[in-house]
Amino acid sequence: MTTETLTNYWVAVGQVEDIPRQGARVVATPMGDVALFRTLRDEVFALDDRCPHKGGPLSAGIVHGRSVTCPLHNWVIDLASGEALAPDRGCVRRIPVRIEHGGVLLDLSGRRRS
Amino acid sequence: MNMQAYERKRLVVVGNGMAGMRTVEEVLARAPDRFRITVFGAEPHPNYDRIMLSPLLAGEKRFEDIVINRLDWYEANGIELVAGERVVHVDREARLVAGEHGTVRPYDVLLLATGSDPFVIPVPGTDLAGVVTFRDVADVETMLEAAHRGGRAIVIGGGLLGLEAANGLARNGMEVTVVHLVPTLMERQLDPTAGAMLAADLERRGIHVLTAADTEALLGEDRVRAVRLKDGRELPADLVVMAVGIRPNAALARSIGLECRRGVVVDDGMRTSDPRIFAVGECVEHRGVTYGLVAPIWDMTKVCADRLTGAAESVFAAAVSGTRLKVTGIDMYSAGDFVGGAGSEEVVFRDPARGVYKRLVLREERLVGVVLYGDARDGGWYLDLLRRGEPLGELRDLAIFGEAVATAAQGSGAPADPAAALAALPAEAEICGCNGVCKGKVLNAIEAQGLKTLDAVRAHTKASASCGSCTPKVEGLLKLALGTGYTAPEGEKPMCRCTGLGHDRVRREIVERGLKSIPAVMAELGWTTPDGCHICRPALNFYLLCAWPGEYRDDAQSRFVNERMHANIQKDGTYSVVPRMWGGLTNAHELRAIADVVEKHRIPTVKVTGGQRIDLLGVRREQLPEVWRDLNAAGLVSGHAYGKALRTVKTCVGSEWCRFGTQDSTAMGIALERMAWGSWHPHKVKLAVSGCPRNCAEATIKDFGVVAVESGWELHVAGNGGIKVRVTDLLCKVATKEEVLEHCGAFLQLYREEARYLERTAHWVERVGIDHVRRRIVADEAGRKALHERFLHAQRFAQTDPWAERASAVTRRAETPAAEPFRTLVPAE
Ligand code: SRM
Ligand SMILES: Cc1cc2nc3c(=O)[nH]c(=O)nc-3n(C[C@H](O)[C@H](O)[C@H](O)COP(=O)(O)OP(=O)(O)OC[C@H]3O[C@@H](n4cnc5c(N)ncnc54)[C@H](O)[C@@H]3O)c2cc1C
Ligand code: SF4
Ligand code: FES
Numbered sequence: 034m035t036t037e038t039l040t041n042y043w044v045a046v047g048q049v050e051d052i053p054r055q056g057a058r059v060v061a062t063p064m065g066d067v068a069l070f071r072t073l074r075d076e077v078f079a080l081d082d083r084c085p086h087k088g089g090p091l092s093a094g095i096v097h098g099r100s101v102t103c104p105l106h107n108w109v110i111d112l113a114s115g116e117a118l119a120p121d122r123g124c125v126r127r128i129p130v131r132i133e134h135g136g137v138l139l140d141l142s143g144r145r146r147s
Numbered sequence: 148m149n150m151q152a153y154e155r156k157r158l159v160v161v162g163n164g165m166a167g168m169r170t171v172e173e174v175l176a177r178a179p180d181r182f183r184i185t186v187f188g189a190e191p192h193p194n195y196d197r198i199m200l201s202p203l204l205a206g207e208k209r210f211e212d213i214v215i216n217r218l219d220w221y222e223a224n225g226i227e228l229v230a231g232e233r234v235v236h237v238d239r240e241a242r243l244v245a246g247e248h249g250t251v252r253p254y255d256v257l258l259l260a261t262g263s264d265p266f267v268i269p270v271p272g273t274d275l276a277g278v279v280t281f282r283d284v285a286d287v288e289t290m291l292e293a294a295h296r297g298g299r300a301i302v303i304g305g306g307l308l309g310l311e312a313a314n315g316l317a318r319n320g321m322e323v324t325v326v327h328l329v330p331t332l333m334e335r336q337l338d339p340t341a342g343a344m345l346a347a348d349l350e351r352r353g354i355h356v357l358t359a360a361d362t363e364a365l366l367g368e369d370r371v372r373a374v375r376l377k378d379g380r381e382l383p384a385d386l387v388v389m390a391v392g393i394r395p396n397a398a399l400a401r402s403i404g405l406e407c408r409r410g411v412v413v414d415d416g417m418r419t420s421d422p423r424i425f426a427v428g429e430c431v432e433h434r435g436v437t438y439g440l441v442a443p444i445w446d447m448t449k450v451c452a453d454r455l456t457g458a459a460e461s462v463f464a465a466a467v468s469g470t471r472l473k474v475t476g477i478d479m480y481s482a483g484d485f486v487g488g489a490g491s492e493e494v495v496f497r498d499p500a501r502g503v504y505k506r507l508v509l510r511e512e513r514l515v516g517v518v519l520y521g522d523a524r525d526g527g528w529y530l531d532l533l534r535r536g537e538p539l540g541e542l543r544d545l546a547i548f549g550e551a552v553a554t555a556a557q558g559s560g561a562p563a564d565p566a567a568a569l570a571a572l573p574a575e576a577e578i579c580g581c582n583g584v585c586k587g588k589v590l591n592a593i594e595a596q597g598l599k600t601l602d603a604v605r606a607h608t609k610a611s612a613s614c615g616s617c618t619p620k621v622e623g624l625l626k627l628a629l630g631t632g633y634t635a636p637e638g639e640k641p642m643c644r645c646t647g648l649g650h651d652r653v654r655r656e657i658v659e660r661g662l663k664s665i666p667a668v669m670a671e672l673g674w675t676t677p678d679g680c681h682i683c684r685p686a687l688n689f690y691l692l693c694a695w696p697g698e699y700r701d702d703a704q705s706r707f708v709n710e711r712m713h714a715n716i717q718k719d720g721t722y723s724v725v726p727r728m729w730g731g732l733t734n735a736h737e738l739r740a741i742a743d744v745v746e747k748h749r750i751p752t753v754k755v756t757g758g759q760r761i762d763l764l765g766v767r768r769e770q771l772p773e774v775w776r777d778l779n780a781a782g783l784v785s786g787h788a789y790g791k792a793l794r795t796v797k798t799c800v801g802s803e804w805c806r807f808g809t810q811d812s813t814a815m816g817i818a819l820e821r822m823a824w825g826s827w828h829p830h831k832v833k834l835a836v837s838g839c840p841r842n843c844a845e846a847t848i849k850d851f852g853v854v855a856v857e858s859g860w861e862l863h864v865a866g867n868g869g870i871k872v873r874v875t876d877l878l879c880k881v882a883t884k885e886e887v888l889e890h891c892g893a894f895l896q897l898y899r900e901e902a903r904y905l906e907r908t909a910h911w912v913e914r915v916g917i918d919h920v921r922r923r924i925v926a927d928e929a930g931r932k933a934l935h936e937r938f939l940h941a942q943r944f945a946q947t948d949p950w951a952e953r954a955s956a957v958t959r960r961a962e963t964p965a966a967e968p969f970r971t972l973v974p975a976e
Contacts, residue, residue: 055678055704059768073678090720090768093708095681098351102681104708104716107501109681119343120497120504 042142049077049135057092062141067128068092070112072099078112079130079139085123155183159244159254161234163188165197166428166444167260168216173452175224181456184226185252190283191231193218201473204287204315237403239421256423259400259411263393263429272365278387281312294319298385301374303362305332307472309390314474317354324355324382326362336470336481341504341520348477348644352675395430395437410437415462417451427451433463442468445583469530476644480526483516483533496547507547512538525549527580527617569623579610579617593628643682645674650903654690663695665702686904692827693899696941709789713949714771722771723764725788726778730798730816731759740781748774758795760786775950784948794833796820801838810855812838822888825946829902847875850908851891860887864894865912873909876917879925893924893934
């Protein structure tokens with residue numbers, strides 16, 4: 034494993050303002066969709082847009098606190114860790130996010146490797 | 148009076164707590180004039196319900212609410228209460244009891260009910276100011292004082308007491324951390340899964356939980372300022388609550404030479420090693436076991452009273468009892484052996500959407516343990532199965548789904564609904580586990596005393612007066628006894644885990660306080676989470692929309708994806724699109740337009756729905772706006788097949804074509820759909836119009852169904868196909884088309900205003916009763932017109948085609964709904 038700084042590949046994907054508060058947007062990447070979430074408190078998180086349960090589009094769920102509820106069967110996913118809340122078990126991949134001057138940058142290096 | 152005072156024996160009770168006073172009540176019930184009674188209580192209060200200290204701390208009750216017997220009760224029963232004086236000595240030779248302030252009383256029989264003491268862990272610093280236990284009113288007062296000053300509280304101990312203290316302090320605005328020695332919260336009541344759910348729920352309420360954390364010392368000069376853990380961490384603290392457990396208070400008994408081990412040793416008749424001295428409650432040890440819950444203690448008090456009065460030679464035998472956590476909004480229950488282990492099987496049920504987890508432990512086909520989290524309504528039922536200890540037999544496969552499902556599925560007329568189940572119970576069936584009150588006793592009291600309210604039943608029978616979990620059953624009995632004469636009080640089930648308030652209450656507050664946004668509702672009504680959850684947000688959005696038509700701005704982020712996208716999400720993440728076909732009627736132009744859209748966008752599946760229209764399935768999210776635009780261009784609008792909204796209006800061909808038709812049912816259906824389309828509701832709403840009683844449009848299983856007859860129209864309401872079929876109730880018969888429209892609009896508006904979110908008309912009408920609906924819609928003409936008026940007013944703002952709005956937004960490249968993804972993917976530098 035190389036260190037993070039060497040392999041980071043930051044991609045600007047839009048403005049924080051473009052994501053509705055308590056909502057989500059999707060970024061289509063060559064390897065599949067990434068869901069960007071914006072919480073009530075303006076934190077931004079990025080996860081693969083696939084629920085660990087049966088692949089539901091998390092970007093279409095209701096965002097509350099630091100969680101999103103999957104629209105298909107209501108699993109609740111913690112945005113910060115990508116993990117499903119108990120009693121469910123499962124984890125979605127997180128994609129590193131950086132905010133600069135209101136712009137959203139995603140580190141897609143992990144995706145390039147895979 | 149044939150009873151003479153000087154003949155009465157003297158009974159002295161040490162301890163004015165729950166066990167002592169209950170024994171006195173039981174004695175009075177058996178033999179009101181047998182004893183001259185003196186009660187010593189160390190606390191300067193009349194007898195109160197210790198269980199309710201948690202709601203007292205949380206601010207949900209006042210002290211007056213939790214007093215069990217007021218001072219006038221002692222007086223009325225000739226009981227001398229020596230309150231605020233601890234008994235320090237008993238002379239067993241002379242049979243004298245002495246209090247700390249010098250009060251001395253002789254006794255013939257002595258009853259010890261001294262309860263238990265909170266256990267304080269042996270670490271340095273426990274004597275600092277700001278360190279409290281949680282046992283009595285004085286402790287609660289200390290905690291409330293500390294809470295007024297604000298700051299941080301550390302609760303040591305993550306069991307029942309600790310968590311209730313933590314919740315209460317958090318409710319009072321303190322920043323609370325629970326420090327628990329082992330990895331699972333409430334490990335004596337919960338398995339690790341439920342423990343983790345509980346921890347997550349508490350975190351969501353802002354209560355921080357540290358498990359596997361061992362306290363080493365409490366730090367500070369005079370006042371406590373921090374807690375140090377063995378791993379070196381220091382947690383700043385303004386208040387420390389020690390809630391790690393209790394220890395039987397046998398100090399007095401020990402000092403006077405009674406046989407004691409962990410507690411005061413008693414025999415099966417609650418007698419200590421001195422035949423003149425009895426003991427009950429948490430201070431006793433019976434066959435090696437001590438107790439910390441009231442249910443077994445009530446059994447002790449009955450046995451003790453039997454023995455004291457000579458009414459019976461009953462014996463105390465411990466029964467399994469269940470535990471609940473009394474934190475509003477957190478619903479848990481456990482009983483028996485839930486650890487399982489070798490030779491046991493388990494049945495587990497999870498519904499993460501509702502945060503529900505249930506686990507049953509079986510041994511040799513018998514239920515031996517149960518853990519319920521998130522939905523503990525059936526706790527009592529499981530406890531009953533557990534106590535009976537019979538093989539489950541046919542119940543085995545269904546027991547996990549709870550009482551209603553399991554008993555309904557047992558077929559052969561077994562009562563499916565709770566009311567019937569309650570009616571079928573034998574008189575001796577236990578209703579209130581805490582207070583050991585059976586069905587017969589409740590019903591007798593209701594009849595004999597003419598009781599009308601839950602509070603009255605509580606006061607007279609004690610049923611539902613403690614933990615409150617049997618409240619639905621007690622209310623059920625009131626309903627059974629009084630029929631429609633019973634109106635349920637406040638205190639419905641909370642909407643979700645973000646609030647303690649129920650749907651009806653929240654709706655009322657929205658209107659009365661003029662709350663006009665979701666954040667306003669959450670702030671004013673004390674939501675415990677910053678922005679709710681997927682259960683309360685969609686409900687609030689609807690309630691606000693309904694209360695303030697034209698004024699409230701719909702919150703897209705609080706709608707389920709289908710309503711946000713105006714299409715139905717499918718299992719592969721694509722969507723289905725259903726255009727409206729008014730009354731099921733279509734024509735070549737519309738069909739051609741649909742065909743064109745299907746070809747142009749390569750939509751994989753086209754299906755005729757069960758609601759008389761056409762479904763385009765497999766549309767990708769990014770195609771949606773264009774599909775809408777093309778359909779719109781041909782005059783087709785959204786069929787709202789995705790919404791808690793007006794769905795279809797099914798019709799039959801009616802008098803236009805059918806040889807049996809009595810009226811033009813198709814035209815009537817179209818008129819209804821034109822009036823009602825676009826309206827939002829607590830759940831989906833479906834209409835149908837049949838041209839004659841042959842009823843080809845299946846109007847009698849619709850939310851509002853119309854059946855034409857020679858002389859006019861029959862109006863039917865609250866039908867439901869689906870999971871549980873319910874045939875409509877007949878609302879009334881009317882003559883003209885205008886009347887049909889007015890009744891329909893009024894009915895829909897009443898439903899919008901009164902039903903709880905996600906309650907279909909069928910469930911709502913079952914709850915409020917068809918008579919209520921008839922009164923409002925049929926009997927009250929002015930009321931009906933007003934409802935209809937309000938419906939039409941709301942429709943002025945609701946009847947915009949969502950597809951048109953969004954499709955044109957796409958062409959304008961203006962702000963779009965969530966459907967429009969980022970398309971940019973520009974690398975940084
Ligand atoms: C498309 C359709 C099936 C079909 O191909 O015919 C359909 C499809 C679905 N129905 Fe239905 N129902 C359809 C007619 C019905 C009918 C028949 C009717 O309306 O006459 C019923 C029974 C009548 C009733 O509602 O009382 C019906 C009773 C249900 C139920 C059970 C409701 C209940 O109260 O028990 C559900 C579940 C729910 O709503 O929670 C449901 C839920 C669903 C959902 C929305 C499931 C879901 O959440 O994804 C399905 C969506 C598929 C989709 O995306 O298109 N569907 N569903 C029908 C659409 C009618 C329309 O034109 O709008
Ligand atoms: C916060 C809290 C929540 C609880 N929640 C639940 C629950 O949900 N469900 C449940 O089943 N149980 C619950 N319990 C436990 C329940 O309250 C006890 O099991 C019950 O109170 C025991 O009754 P008791 O009479 O033995 O003791 P107590 O009610 O404690 O009564 C003993 C009394 O004796 C007095 N006393 C002691 N020594 C002397 C003396 N020498 N002279 C005079 N007076 C004396 C004490 O001051 C006290 O008032 C809870 C307890 C607490 C503290
Ligand atoms: S019957 Fe079941 S599977 Fe078929 S459309 Fe309705 S909900 Fe879906
Ligand atoms: S796919 Fe997300 S909950 Fe089932």
